[in-house]
Amino acid sequence: MATRPEQLAPPEVFYNDTEARKYTTSSRMVEIQANLTERALELLNLPEDGEPKLLLDLGCGSGLSGESLTECGHHWLGMDISEAMLDVACEREVEGDVMLSDIGQGLPLRTGVFDGAISISAIQWLCNADKTANDPRQRLKAFFQTLYRSLARGARAVLQFYPDGPKQVEMISSAAMRVGFSGGLVVDFPHSTRAKKYFLVLMAGPPSVNSTLPKAKGVDGGSESNEDDVSEDDEGATVEFADRQRHAKRRRKDGKRGKGRSWILNKKRQQREKGVEVPADTKYTGRKRKARF
Amino acid sequence: MRLLTHNMLACNIKGVTKGYPLKIEATKTEEKETDFNAGFLRHIYPKLDWKALREAAASLGLEELPEQVEPSQLEDEDFLRRFHHVLLEIHLEEGALVCPETGRRFPVSKGIPNMLLNEDEV
Numbered sequence: 020m021a022t023r024p025e026q027l028a029p030p031e032v033f034y035n036d037t038e039a040r041k042y043t044t045s046s047r048m049v050e051i052q053a054n055l056t057e058r059a060l061e062l063l064n065l066p067e068d069g070e071p072k073l074l075l076d077l078g079c080g081s082g083l084s085g086e087s088l089t090e091c092g093h094h095w096l097g098m099d100i101s102e103a104m105l106d107v108a109c110e111r112e113v114e115g116d117v118m119l120s121d122i123g124q125g126l127p128l129r130t131g132v133f134d135g136a137i138s139i140s141a142i143q144w145l146c147n148a149d150k151t152a153n154d155p156r157q158r159l160k161a162f163f164q165t166l167y168r169s170l171a172r173g174a175r176a177v178l179q180f181y182p183d184g185p186k187q188v189e190m191i192s193s194a195a196m197r198v199g200f201s202g203g204l205v206v207d208f209p210h211s212t213r214a215k216k217y218f219l220v221l222m223a224g225p226p227s228v229n230s231t232l233p234k235a236k237g238v239d240g241g242s243e244s245n246e247d248d249v250s251e252d253d254e255g256a257t258v259e260f261a262d263r264q265r266h267a268k269r270r271r272k273d274g275k276r277g278k279g280r281s282w283i284l285n286k287k288r289q290q291r292e293k294g295v296e297v298p299a300d301t302k303y304t305g306r307k308r309k310a311r312f
Numbered sequence: 313m314r315l316l317t318h319n320m321l322a323c324n325i326k327g328v329t330k331g332y333p334l335k336i337e338a339t340k341t342e343e344k345e346t347d348f349n350a351g352f353l354r355h356i357y358p359k360l361d362w363k364a365l366r367e368a369a370a371s372l373g374l375e376e377l378p379e380q381v382e383p384s385q386l387e388d389e390d391f392l393r394r395f396h397h398v399l400l401e402i403h404l405e406e407g408a409l410v411c412p413e414t415g416r417r418f419p420v421s422k423g424i425p426n427m428l429l430n431e432d433e434v
């Protein structure tokens with residue numbers, strides 16, 4: 020089995036110039052990160068009022084995940100510990116603001132301001148103790164505590180990560196729970212070794228009407244995946260932290276990504292008819308980003 | 313980094329209680345046009361620390377924002393455009409953010425603030 024990058028070097032060393040460039044020039048990588056981000060956005064379950072939101076992208080790297088946020092019209096603030104990755108993000112002129120920050124030191128943010136947070140393929144790095152001063156438990160605690168605080172009440176954080184085993188899943192999710200988050204783990208494609216993806220879906224603040232658990236695709240009236248043979252029950256979508264392994268939600272979906280231009284145009288028209296202000300339709304509307312940079 | 317981001321940032325050095333707002337030392341700013349969206353401005357307005365935004369704008373020598381915002385102003389396109397410009401179109405490219413309590417400087421280079429803490433600050 021290949022060695023995990025987390026075991027090779029600390030993130031700020033591993034993600035050097037070469038790695039940063041490799042990352043954004045691989046069209047496969049671009050596609051994977053875009054897919055993961057779209058899924059994370061879906062799980063974030065933002066209000067469908069057509070208004071842009073203010074989001075966090077934790078471990079934003081070269082901005083691949085952030086670009087998907089921009090495509091949906093949102094403003095975002097990205098944090099990453101690797102200068103090389105952020106340099107690439109700037110070269111690519113991402114729309115979000117990015118800053119150099121170690122999320123294991125806690126987020127330098129005000130209280131209650133963000134509408135949501137995503138993190139794509141980053142937080143497993145917090146489980147490594149690269150320096151003697153790094154205590155993974157303490158770093159996870161600082162991270163979750165400050166993340167919780169920075170979110171508006173009722174807002175969610177969706178954190179996709181690559182655990183190296185069940186112990187790491189446990190360590191990360193219990194750290195999240197301990198600071199007051201509710202929520203659980205959504206595992207996509209649980210039976211495929213390659214496609215299996217872990218999303219920690221967290222909610223800040225007391226459970227409310229809005230804290231119904233992640234819905235599967237297509238339930239919001241979209242036509243996209245009604246034809247999918249997804250066996251969905253909303254309740255199963257989020258797994259209680261305590262016995263998540265046993266009841267892990269099973270999802271299947273086809274390979275399609277994105278909702279497509281016609282879906283977006285239609286949604287925008289509906290919003291306009293409701294009197295909601297939406298950006299004008301242009302040739303860029305719903306355009307797929309080219310997988311090259 | 314835009315003033316929107318500046319408005320959300322606070323110093324998180326261990327023990328610091330008054331780490332907001334960070335003072336801006338600018339040696340270079342840039343203007344970048346971005347799409348105007350009134351909905352976003354109305355949405356974000358209640359979450360902003362207006363005083364901090366006003367002071368940040370003043371420290372960059374930008375057009376003055378009113379001390380108080382009346383609800384009717386959030387319907388006024390003229391005002392919203394000015395608000396939009398200050399919040400989203402001015403980028404701090406080079407300079408520093410300074411913690412008001414400790415004086416610790418967080419350098420900003422190529423538009424990227426370096427908020428990394430030293431081990432003894434965690």
Ligand SMILES: C[S@@+](CC[C@H](N)C(=O)[O-])C[C@H]1O[C@@H](n2cnc3c(N)ncnc32)[C@H](O)[C@@H]1O
Pocket residue numbers: 030031034052077078079080081082083084085098099100101104120121122123138139140141144145
């Ligand atoms: C696999 S990359 C993903 C980047 C980006 N989210 C994307 O989708 O393209 C993981 C990123 O997490 C960042 N990272 C790892 N540990 C971190 C930490 N403690 N604080 C901030 N970022 C970190 C790395 O520098 C790297 O850029």
